[in-house]
Amino acid sequence: MTYTIMLLYRYRSSTELSFKELLYNELYFASQDELNDPFDGESFYHFPSDKELWMRLLNEVNNRIKEMFWGDSEINEYYIEILATALSIRTPITYGEIMAGRLISIFDNIVSELENHNAVSEDVAYFAKEVQRYLSYSSPKLGYFVSFSSKNNDHLMWGHYGAQHFGYSLIFRTIDGTLKQDPSNCINSVGITETYRISVPSSIPFSKVNYSENIDFHNACWLLPRELVNNLTCVDLNEIKNHWDKSDSFLCSKHRSWEYEQEYRLILNGGSLSSERLSPLQRLLHYDFSQLVGVVFGSKMSDSHKMRVKEIIKYKKESFLPQNGPRHVFPFVFFQARRSFNREIDVTPEEVFDCNFKIQLTTEDSKRCLKQWEDGYALRFDANGGCTPVIVI
Known part of the structure; x- marks a missing residue:
């Protein structure tokens, strides 16, 4: 299967919590109650x-x-x-x-x-x-979400999620359309109850959010035991099969008013027991830091906060060693967002690093490395320590 090269942006505020998340490559999956759209994840x-x-x-x-x-x-x-x-x-x-x-x-x-x-x-x-x-006991699937955007220069995104331009945006490169868990800190399953666990994939796929003004209502009979709804005039058994083939669609549906977000999300399946919820600790995962390939600093972000982020990135990148099987190492770029005179947000590269996290000082080297970064160039380390240049899609 062919995957589109994709860079996705995760907007953060300049807080101690966000710096901690960066230091420990944490991803917190929010529950429906924690989302800013009260209809997000609603099954209807x-x-x-x-x-x-x-x-x-x-x-x-x-x-x-x-x-x-x-x-x-x-x-x-x-x-x-x-x-x-x-x-x-x-x-x-x-x-x-x-x-x-x-x-x-x-x-x-x-x-x-x-x-x-x-x-x-x-x-x-x-x-x-x-x-x-x-x-x-027949409740719709529950979902927990981490949100990303395909846009890095939208006024509303910076205003709403980038701490009024005082924050920053992390840039992730997808691998096979997924974000991988940290191999050294990978969670394979989480417990809903003492006897019921749900699996968590090592590579979590990104799902594109669809926007519409219309509500796609579903027949709640489709959730009930088959023997209870057999031969009812209000139930078509073929519809039940078709429904389960696309039963996750409501987890990626939002009203058209949110379309400016151009959102992609990671979804952690919470099972289908309405009385049980995953705890905040169970919803805290760690991503593969190699897929973090850049940062965009907000137009109002302070120099001290920029230095905090750079210090963490430098520490993480220089201490990073490929381990536990195949890993990718990408070039890394720091970008700066600026307010232009035509009321647009310009995002320009400030510092470009190669795969060894060595800064490219000359203009030509910087341009070459930036082009490699845009194209998905990486060094792929195998389990035996071998290294091969590849293009990741």
Whole structure:
């Protein structure tokens, strides 16, 4: 497979936290709650207005309650019929709304209309929570994200993510469309529960974000056990298969108003248990430092902060030794962003280093090395210490 040569930019503020991230080549995968777009990662699954669906679902939960309490349940077929009929009228309802408690509220409103509501309200409230709990085990995939951009000179990107131009942007070169984990500090899996772990690839692929004003709603029945939805008029089994073939698409979808970001993201799959979350420590990974190939300093970044970044880069590059199998070493470039008179941001190279991190002082050497940097030139070290010039795509 052919991959496009790609440079991606990760905007950072000039803080001690960002300097620490740089020193230890850290990547923190943010949860949906930590993103600045409240709809980012939202799945938009909805349950349709189908009485038979709700009858099956409520009976399934009721049978589980009976098994738990040795055949005893206060919710009989009469109440299930009432609840299913009312739900078919009050739907569609999204999966997110159910997890936020709307189903419990709907049940409460339905019961309040019954003549004997005082006698059954407590039982129905418990039943509603059990329905919500049952559905939580069929939740959409969770995702955690690290954001990059294909743009290095956008006003809004520097203003929003580059600390109002006082920050900087790290430049990463993709290898086979991925960012590799640090081989000496690679995480192969993380635990969701004591018995459930999810794998983490050693090379994490970049996913391009798609922008649209339209919401692509999905049928929440596709998330439920197959035996529960078989032969329902609201479910097409072929649609279920097609859905799972592209089930990650909502993790890379944003409203068109964010299109200026031109975002690419790394995604850490968080499984599909809505009640379980990865801890912040579990979402902290370390990237292969060899893929960091440059830095753009913001137009307002202080000289002292520039020196901090250069000091860390110099220390990391000079102490870097290819190990643990094939590794790439790229040229490295420091760029400076400047405000031009036509209200554009100009990004120009300031210092160019070859693969041995030796600065190129003459104009011709600097131009040659910069051209190699742009083309993806690298030295590839094999497991035996051999070195071969290559072009990385």
